[in-house]
Amino acid sequence: MAEPQCPECGRINEVLSRVGDRWSVLVVISLAQYGVLRFNALKRHLGISQRMLSLTLRELERDGLVSRTYHPTIPPKVEYALTPLGESFREPVKALGLWALEHLPAIDAARAEYDAAAEAEKKTA
Amino acid sequence: MAEPQCPECGRINEVLSRVGDRWSVLVVISLAQYGVLRFNALKRHLGISQRMLSLTLRELERDGLVSRTYHPTIPPKVEYALTPLGESFREPVKALGLWALEHLPAIDAARAEYDAAAEAEKKTA
DNA sequence: TATAGCCGGTCACAAATTTATACCAGCCTT
């Protein structure tokens, strides 16, 4: 892949490839909603595999969006919460989520139409 | 992967997995900025591979966010632009892009700190 | 007392996705 002509695109790309994947977005949404969540609570809530949750949380922690607190109780607890940087990510993420929920029907309709047209095309050919 | 306990997460996940990947976001940002762009202009602008641009544009077209106009001139031209649905996606995407540009330094700093701590940890162990 | 389960992970492996590379046909410039 060549370098982008547009340097901003490179930088946006860079940060989106870090925190822009859908698991990260969903983790941030969930933490924003509940404040604090434990590992397995997140896992059940999102329907994510242990491995991906583990990786996603470590990356989010590394990027400073999420804090990890280990409680050496019995049984041990690990709590995850948003940092101030993570909180600042809530706004754009919320906007994205709302748009997603609002326009999902329109997208589904567009998809169906496109697929129907493609199908008709195929029969013509 | 199990079903999510949270049905909203499932639906947000669904739509984000369609239009939430970073190439789609960057294409929308670019089209929002320039209005109309040709295939190779987008390619050079974003630094994306031909294949991924081709796939991304076809998905965006299928989901009704982008329109594709073929001009059978010599040499042939293919122009891409945002549809009204795509236009409505500008706002949340712009918020995301701005957040990305604004907080990239903070993320880089958090990363550096995390990595330094991990490095120190390793030496201790 | 065995057996099973929750806790927060990790490990090895398989499957899916992304990327790089080469190629296509048609026309234009050098």
Place this chain on the structure above:
DNA sequence: AAGGCTGGTATAAATTTGTGACCGGCTATA
């Protein structure tokens, strides 16, 4: 005649993602 531009596609390699088993330490159930 050689190479470049147009908008792509085909193939293969590299990377990312997901699956299932396993870990030690504890507890509740039968």
